[in-house]
Amino acid sequence: MAPSKMSIPPPNIVNSEFKEPLLCGPGPCNMWPSVREALTKPVVSPLCDQFFSALDDIRAGIKYVFQTKSNLVLAISGSGHSGMETLITNLVGPKETLLIATRGIWDERAYNVANRYGIKTIIYRVPYNTTFTLEELEKQVELYRPTAMFITHGDSSTGTVQKLEGLGDICHKYGTLLLVDTVVSLGGVPFFMDAWGVDAVYTSTQKALSGPAGISPVAFSARAEQKIKNRKYETPFYFDINLLAQQWNCYGNTRSYHHTMSPPLIWALRECLRQLSIETLEKSWERHAKSTRHFHERLQRLPLDFLVPNPEHRLATVSTLVLPNGYNYNEVVKYIREKHNIIIFPGLGPTAGKSLRIGIMGVNSNSAVADALADALADALQALVKSSL
Numbered sequence: 001m002a003p004s005k006m007s008i009p010p011p012n013i014v015n016s017e018f019k020e021p022l023l024c025g026p027g028p029c030n031m032w033p034s035v036r037e038a039l040t041k042p043v044v045s046p047l048c049d050q051f052f053s054a055l056d057d058i059r060a061g062i063k064y065v066f067q068t069k070s071n072l073v074l075a076i077s078g079s080g081h082s083g084m085e086t087l088i089t090n091l092v093g094p095k096e097t098l099l100i101a102t103r104g105i106w107d108e109r110a111y112n113v114a115n116r117y118g119i120k121t122i123i124y125r126v127p128y129n130t131t132f133t134l135e136e137l138e139k140q141v142e143l144y145r146p147t148a149m150f151i152t153h154g155d156s157s158t159g160t161v162q163k164l165e166g167l168g169d170i171c172h173k174y175g176t177l178l179l180v181d182t183v184v185s186l187g188g189v190p191f192f193m194d195a196w197g198v199d200a201v202y203t204s205t206q207k208a209l210s211g212p213a214g215i216s217p218v219a220f221s222a223r224a225e226q227k228i229k230n231r232k233y234e235t236p237f238y239f240d241i242n243l244l245a246q247q248w249n250c251y252g253n254t255r256s257y258h259h260t261m262s263p264p265l266i267w268a269l270r271e272c273l274r275q276l277s278i279e280t281l282e283k284s285w286e287r288h289a290k291s292t293r294h295f296h297e298r299l300q301r302l303p304l305d306f307l308v309p310n311p312e313h314r315l316a317t318v319s320t321l322v323l324p325n326g327y328n329y330n331e332v333v334k335y336i337r338e339k340h341n342i343i344i345f346p347g348l349g350p351t352a353g354k355s356l357r358i359g360i361m362g363v364n365s366n367s368a369v370a371d372a373l374a375d376a377l378a379d380a381l382q383a384l385v386k387s388s389l
């Protein structure tokens with residue numbers, strides 16, 4: 001092309017060094033060293049044996065971490081939201097009804113996604129610092145008999161964990177499918193897809209799995225699979241589970257090309273799942289409970305309150321904390337980032353301006369990180385009080 005046509009000069013992209021922060025927000029989390037290494041493995045052909053064998057390993061790992069015997073398990077190319085959009089668009093058609101149990105921001109996202117596809121949405125809301133009783137959920141399901149119900153297991157915007165045991169049976173009594181977000185809970189707190197009667201579930205890699213964002217494991221029950229096979233509506237091409245199942249060999253050795261998956265992310269997800277399989281889920285749940293218990297014990301010496309009053313509703317991976325009067329949430333977050341190189345987050349959605357959100361999960365779930373966080377908070381509370389008086 002003639003130089004005269006060049007109206008945009010090349011930008012001067014300068015490399016700069018920075019120290020890796022300790023990522024203790026509600027996600028992303030730091031990565032396991034072995035996952036970091038896995039990201040540098042060779043890019044291979046998406047049609048070669050090594051690649052399909054990695055997909056097989058991932059499917060076996062996904063069955064383990066979701067605790068499901070279902071064969072319709074795979075991972076969507078995209079962050080947690082891609083899993084959400086896949087579940088909703090594959091299982092609920094236009095004019096069908098989605099009941100959304102709402103207590104935080106992820107339920108609001110599900111509402112936005114569903115509305116874009118002409119799905120009828122029903123919101124059932126409880127205060128953000130609590131969770132749902134199964135009785136109240138049953139009332140809603142009985143009343144509306146929706147095609148599906150969406151609920152978040154661990155909510156990183158509020159720091160709550162929802163009891164799900166028994167909910168699948170309730171939904172199935174009324175012909176409703178149960179859709180669950182486990183993005184910030186999987187690996188950190190117990191989850192049993194089959195035993196709890198969950199029909200579809202998604203998670204993401206950058207939270208308690210301690211991997212990079214960009215790939216979202218999903219699983220569907222036999223009931224959900226029937227719905228997908230018999231549906232009369234179209235889904236987005238990129239999220240079409242019927243096509244993706246052919247690429248992921250869910251029904252035999254089909255190996256059909258749908259889109260180019262990212263080999264680094266495939267290697268990374270495979271390593272996250274390998275890591276968790278070696279540690280075992282039980283040990284990982286125990287480790288998360290223990291680190292967070294230790295963190296909460298350390299907090300007793302500080303003038304901080306829990307946003308979630310009932311300890312049974314508190315999520316082990318993300319703690320939500322209320323500052324004493326006179327402190328500004330954004331200033332505390334900024335101080336801890338600048339002075340300690342630790343990332344924590346302020347509130348989001350319903351908890352904006354009301355809470356700190358502190359994640360202790362994955363590779364960071366240990367007492368050393370819990371101590372570093374408690375020390376940083378103590379320092380911030382002391383340093384900042386003068387400026388706000």
Ligand SMILES: *Cc1c(COP(=O)(O)O)cnc(C)c1O
Pocket residue numbers: 026027079080081082106152154155156157181182183184204207213
């Ligand atoms: C982080 C998070 C999401 C969103 O995931 P992305 O990877 O940012 O798309 C969804 N649900 C929950 C519970 C989360 O914590």
